[in-house]
Amino acid sequence: MxxxxxxxxxxxxxxxxxxxxxxxxxxxxLFMPVGTQGSTIKGLTTDQLETIGCQIILxxxxxxxxxxxxxxxxxxxxxxxxxxxxxxxxxxSGGFQMVSLLHLADITEEGVTFQSPVDGKxxxxxxxxxINIQNNIGADIIMALDDVVKTTITGPRIEEAMYRxxxxxDRCIAAHKKPDVQNLFGxxxxxxxxxxxxxxxxxxxxxxxxxxxIGGLAGxxxxxxxxxxVAQCTAGLPEDxxxxxxxxxxxxxxxxxxxxxxxxxxxxYPTRTxxxxxxxxxxxxxxxxxxxxxxxxRPIDPSCPCMVCKNYTRAYLHCLVTKDPMGSQLLxxxxxxxxxxxxxxxxxxxLEGRFPEFVRGFLRVQFPKGDVPKWVHNAMxxxxxxxxxxxxxxxxxxxxxxxxxxxxxxxxxxxxxx
Amino acid sequence: xxxxxxxxxxxxxxxxAGLLQIGSxxxxxxxxxxxxxxxxxxxxxxxxxxxxxxxxxxxxxxCPTHFIEVPPSxxxxxxxxxxxxxxxxxxxxxxxxxxxxxxxxxxDATNKFGASFETPAGRKLVKPSDYMELISCLQPNLxxxxxxxxxxxxxxxxxxxxxxxxxxxxxxxIALDAASGRNSLGVVVGxxxxxxxKLCATEVSKRxxxxxxxxxxxxxxxxxxxxxxxxxxxxxxPLEKPRIxxxxxxxxxxxxxxxxGIDLFDSTYIYQLTMGGFAxxxxxxxxxxxxxxxxxxxxxGDSAKINLRATTYRKDMSRIVDGCTCFTCQNHTRAYLNHLxxxxxxxxxxxxxxxxxxxxLRFFRSIREAIKAGEFDIFWKQxxxxxxxxxxxxxxxx
Numbered sequence: 001m002x003x004x005x006x007x008x009x010x011x012x013x014x015x016x017x018x019x020x021x022x023x024x025x026x027x028x029x030l031f032m033p034v035g036t037q038g039s040t041i042k043g044l045t046t047d048q049l050e051t052i053g054c055q056i057i058l059x060x061x062x063x064x065x066x067x068x069x070x071x072x073x074x075x076x077x078x079x080x081x082x083x084x085x086x087x088x089x090x091x092x093s094g095g096f097q098m099v100s101l102l103h104l105a106d107i108t109e110e111g112v113t114f115q116s117p118v119d120g121k122x123x124x125x126x127x128x129x130x131i132n133i134q135n136n137i138g139a140d141i142i143m144a145l146d147d148v149v150k151t152t153i154t155g156p157r158i159e160e161a162m163y164r165x166x167x168x169x170d171r172c173i174a175a176h177k178k179p180d181v182q183n184l185f186g187x188x189x190x191x192x193x194x195x196x197x198x199x200x201x202x203x204x205x206x207x208x209x210x211x212x213x214i215g216g217l218a219g220x221x222x223x224x225x226x227x228x229x230v231a232q233c234t235a236g237l238p239e240d241x242x243x244x245x246x247x248x249x250x251x252x253x254x255x256x257x258x259x260x261x262x263x264x265x266x267x268x269y270p271t272r273t274x275x276x277x278x279x280x281x282x283x284x285x286x287x288x289x290x291x292x293x294x295x296x297x298r299p300i301d302p303s304c305p306c307m308v309c310k311n312y313t314r315a316y317l318h319c320l321v322t323k324d325p326m327g328s329q330l331l332x333x334x335x336x337x338x339x340x341x342x343x344x345x346x347x348x349x350x351l352e353g354r355f356p357e358f359v360r361g362f363l364r365v366q367f368p369k370g371d372v373p374k375w376v377h378n379a380m381x382x383x384x385x386x387x388x389x390x391x392x393x394x395x396x397x398x399x400x401x402x403x404x405x406x407x408x409x410x411x412x413x414x415x416x417x418x
Numbered sequence: 419x420x421x422x423x424x425x426x427x428x429x430x431x432x433x434x435a436g437l438l439q440i441g442s443x444x445x446x447x448x449x450x451x452x453x454x455x456x457x458x459x460x461x462x463x464x465x466x467x468x469x470x471x472x473x474x475x476x477x478x479x480x481c482p483t484h485f486i487e488v489p490p491s492x493x494x495x496x497x498x499x500x501x502x503x504x505x506x507x508x509x510x511x512x513x514x515x516x517x518x519x520x521x522x523x524x525x526d527a528t529n530k531f532g533a534s535f536e537t538p539a540g541r542k543l544v545k546p547s548d549y550m551e552l553i554s555c556l557q558p559n560l561x562x563x564x565x566x567x568x569x570x571x572x573x574x575x576x577x578x579x580x581x582x583x584x585x586x587x588x589x590x591x592i593a594l595d596a597a598s599g600r601n602s603l604g605v606v607v608g609x610x611x612x613x614x615x616k617l618c619a620t621e622v623s624k625r626x627x628x629x630x631x632x633x634x635x636x637x638x639x640x641x642x643x644x645x646x647x648x649x650x651x652x653x654x655x656p657l658e659k660p661r662i663x664x665x666x667x668x669x670x671x672x673x674x675x676x677x678x679g680i681d682l683f684d685s686t687y688i689y690q691l692t693m694g695g696f697a698x699x700x701x702x703x704x705x706x707x708x709x710x711x712x713x714x715x716x717x718x719g720d721s722a723k724i725n726l727r728a729t730t731y732r733k734d735m736s737r738i739v740d741g742c743t744c745f746t747c748q749n750h751t752r753a754y755l756n757h758l759x760x761x762x763x764x765x766x767x768x769x770x771x772x773x774x775x776x777x778x779l780r781f782f783r784s785i786r787e788a789i790k791a792g793e794f795d796i797f798w799k800q801x802x803x804x805x806x807x808x809x810x811x812x813x814x815x816x
Binding site for chain 2: 036040042043044045046047048051063067068072075076082083084294295297307310311312313315316318319320323324325326328329330333
């Protein structure tokens, strides 16, 4: 094991922790931006990422193996040296990209077979090969190759994938050549089935890995199922190890998952939405392409201290976005600043014993009309955070239902409704 | 704006060093205007721009026509003009109507009412009144008047018309200017006709302008023609006002321009290099030149620049230029840049623009040093000879 995870503060299930990795000491909860092909974050220098406050960035194993190749990276001293990033790196297994990018990917017990995008030859990514590539790249955290299935799929495939993931984790562990400097995280699969998820959690915990990820989510499943899987997994995973929810995501989702006890997140959303001209703001999303922005002399977010908000108006950014590379650069810069600040706010509010206030403040700004979604209510109830003051009374259907003669008391504790 | 010539080369040469003072910023000339897109460099955000040498990197060329659609003039004024809008309060912004990447003069569509430009938003006809409305809300430090720039191959009649229009529009712009031309740069055109060039230069000199913008070059004239045309123009311009020339970007062209008495250069050379994946490596001063002699592999570029896309750089862990103090060379290797270029990552252009700009600004610095030391002629000769011998050596190696 090459990490230390110390919980510094709590509120019910939520935790603020110090995660010490070989290259950097991080504060959780934290969001990890996703590097694309060059393992750069679209258009930002390593200096800028440090200024913004990024602690860990994700490298795409699939892309890096394609170009420039993990062997070359290893020959040149590892990815940290190659890109001159002094903080922490995490690489995924390469499996997800294959399944999502390649039409003819096929998963067998051996591994993931696919057609090489370079020359069309059949290729095979095995757990051993994935770990080997990741060993070459040299990231602080590496991910096991899992059999990932979309949550929108039903049937025996999900069970097959879950058990195969457990079999593959053993092959990953056996193949891992650098456990003293790279941390292998296992990934919990099992679709939306609590029984399967439970088996997977137990199986992975038995292997005593440095950290655990909750995979197979953020793929189109309904929000109610999503939070329940996260809640179940975080309840079953060990207290003293980091928990990483893969592919999350929207700020709201991150706040909810943190309340439920998760620590790490990754998503292309902030940088991708920047390239489409959207900025992340406390209220939600600001679409800078809209015509109304052409005359808006305010910064993206008056409360944001980042370089973009300190210098530029929505009007100027409006004329840049989607037309000039500078537009997407500046928006990416802002969006990642936003996510870094969100991470910091989560960590500090839990540490300083004001996490519920933070959550309430967050929801109030995102839902000024009080229309907080039901799934958030349900999740916060499990998290033990009272958000009733953020919700308008009309949100609760109790009175209407009572009048109609329908008993919904099991869904709605009496104290919630005035 | 204040400009003063601080040193003239001896023995009748026309190269000169000067000092351009605008507000609290003073920049020595000959100097380079960095090209921009909607006011900011194509790839360097302001925090990266500020890592470049100062005060050299304060000079930016801005094209008002980039703002012809959005934002509306009123919004630009409310924000406080270009300097506030761009977040560059200390920079020296020099505006000119056309430029070479996104706002190309479209001389066949230009008519008596205005100059036509090919822009990303389609072809636009810009009248003096449109242009001055933009200038008045943008409030650049200096602005070139609206001109009719024509390529070298137009007939005599068209060329004459371009001079007449350019003068007429100069007067119109000054008339529409609240400061009556105090910050204006009169544009000199005239195509490939020495006579027209001289006429235009003489006429523009009579107007109440702060300096001169020499346009119409880089549009098809031959290198030999250009030299005599440029000198014909500068001979007709007063010595005490600054001269800017556009579209002369290559090192040799810059040196020729300096020798003809040019003070400021506006070109998209750096942008074009950057887009092509090229990094400048030519030796900057005479000391560096000695070090580089005889030690060069021309397989991926020439002695002025390298093409980082080439496979020869895949594992090259050296800096673009050893000892270069730019952000790119201090932090990254040729191998990393090679990778970024090959996977089409925008970071490649950002890092290249930083290095190329830094390198070119240093080139201008050594030109200034050479002039101040009274050695510009030697500098120029050595530079050209070195280039020739490098190319010859490469040819022999092939």
